[in-house]
Amino acid sequence: MTPDAYCADICRKAGSSFTLSFRLLPAPRRRAMTALYAFCRAVDDVVDDIRDPVPAFTVLQWWRDEVGRLYDGAPRHPVTRALLPAVRDYALPRAHFDAILDGMAMDLQHAGFADFDALRLYCHRVAGVVGLLSARIFGYADVGTETYADKLGLALQLTNIIRDVGEDALRGRIYLPADELRAHGVLPADVLARRETPEFLALMVAQVARARAAYDEALAALPACDRRAQRPGLMMAAAYRTLLDEIEAGGCHVLREKTSLPPLRKALIGLRVALTGRV
Numbered sequence: 001m002t003p004d005a006y007c008a009d010i011c012r013k014a015g016s017s018f019t020l021s022f023r024l025l026p027a028p029r030r031r032a033m034t035a036l037y038a039f040c041r042a043v044d045d046v047v048d049d050i051r052d053p054v055p056a057f058t059v060l061q062w063w064r065d066e067v068g069r070l071y072d073g074a075p076r077h078p079v080t081r082a083l084l085p086a087v088r089d090y091a092l093p094r095a096h097f098d099a100i101l102d103g104m105a106m107d108l109q110h111a112g113f114a115d116f117d118a119l120r121l122y123c124h125r126v127a128g129v130v131g132l133l134s135a136r137i138f139g140y141a142d143v144g145t146e147t148y149a150d151k152l153g154l155a156l157q158l159t160n161i162i163r164d165v166g167e168d169a170l171r172g173r174i175y176l177p178a179d180e181l182r183a184h185g186v187l188p189a190d191v192l193a194r195r196e197t198p199e200f201l202a203l204m205v206a207q208v209a210r211a212r213a214a215y216d217e218a219l220a221a222l223p224a225c226d227r228r229a230q231r232p233g234l235m236m237a238a239a240y241r242t243l244l245d246e247i248e249a250g251g252c253h254v255l256r257e258k259t260s261l262p263p264l265r266k267a268l269i270g271l272r273v274a275l276t277g278r279v
Contacts, residue, residue: 001078003035003078003079003081003082004031004034004035004082006078006079007031007034007035007037007038007078007079007082008034010037010038010041010042010079011034011037011038011041014037014041019034019037020235020266020267020270021231021232021233021235021270022034022037022232024231024235024274025137025138025232028085028089029137029138029139031082031085031086032083032085032089032090032137033134033137033138033232034082035079035086036086036130036133036134036137038079038082039079039080039083040100040130042063042077042079043060043100043101043104044104046059046060046063046108047104047107047108053108056108057105057108060101060104060105063101064098066080067094067097067098067101070083070084070087071087090136090137091136092133092136092137096129096132096133097133099124099129100125100126100129100130102125103122103124103125103126104126106122106125106126107126110173112174112175112178112188113175113176113177113178114177114178114179115177115178115180116180116210118177119161119175119176119177120154122175123153123154123157123158124150124153124154126157127153127154127157127160128150128153128154128157129153130153131149131150131152131153131156131233132146132153134149134232134233135148135149135230135233138229138230138231138232138233139226139229140223140229140230141223141225141226141229142223142225144221144222145222145223145226147221148218148221148222148223148226148230149230149233151214151217151218151221152215152218152219152233152236152237154214154218155211155215155217155237155240155241156236156237158207158214159211159240159243159244161175161176161207162204162207162208162244162247162252162254163243163247163254163258163259163260164254164258165191165204165254165255166194166254166255166256166257166258167258169191169192169193169255170194172192174191174192176203176207180203184199184200184202184206186200186203191255194255194256195255196255201251201252201253204252204254205248205252208244208247208248211244212241212244215237215240215244215279218237219234219237219279227277228277231274231277234273234279235269235270235273237279238269238270238272238273238279239266239270241279242261242265242269243259243260243261246259246261
């Protein structure tokens with residue numbers, strides 16, 4: 001199996017809505033995005049699948065070393081071998097890959113987030129820099145597109161956090177700012193026990209409002225000249241913002257249920273954005 005086929009297989013098995021948007025891209029850019037997605041999936045699996053932090057950090061360090069080998073031109077893993085042309089062709093900064101791994105390390109030593117500034121740093125590392133890498137692969141003419149890409153990464157990650165509150169609680173994790181829990185009178189123990197209270201629902205309404213504002217800020221920052229090239233990201237923005245609307249319309253019962261969009265609906269949202277360029 002070639003490195004590109006290896007990465008395509010990871011994307012196919014993941015079934016992520018991200019990969020639907022790749023179909024808009026010319027073949028070289030599509031291969032680059034598939035390899036980037038496979039890299040993110042591989043390092044994220046270190047956090048999700050290895051419960052003991054000691055071997056998990058060891059594996060994460062191996063990936064740090066592998067990123068070094070990638071930038072030395074001698075990667076060993078099929079994923080990084082598939083990334084090699086993308087790093088060269090689209091001038092992907094090594095610092096962005098290092099930042100992704102720093103975000104994974106934050107997950108491994110997860111102790112919560114004191115405030116939104118701490119959460120924002122985490123979101124930048126695990127999603128914002130992925131947006132920056134993706135924007136380079138999609139192509140842009142105006143450097144202002146980097147601001148859009150980072151802000152969109154924040155909006156997408158905040159949506160993920162809202163959607164996954166109950167699932168994360170089962171794993172003993174809370175990704176909501178601790179000071180905001182206190183301000184709303186929400187006890188961490190209640191979140192971890194998945195006990196829904198009126199105070200918790202009020203907290204989630206505030207989280208949804210923040211995520212929606214993040215989408216608005218991101219879309220406002222996208223230069224008109226790059227809107228067509230950045231359509232794959234806009235497809236994701238449309239799907240995830242619709243997901244956010246569904247969570248809110250359903251009453252924000254994220255401790256008890258995980259909201260998702262049917263594949264056909266996501267495909268129709270993506271098709272609308274592809275044809276009109278509007279989110």
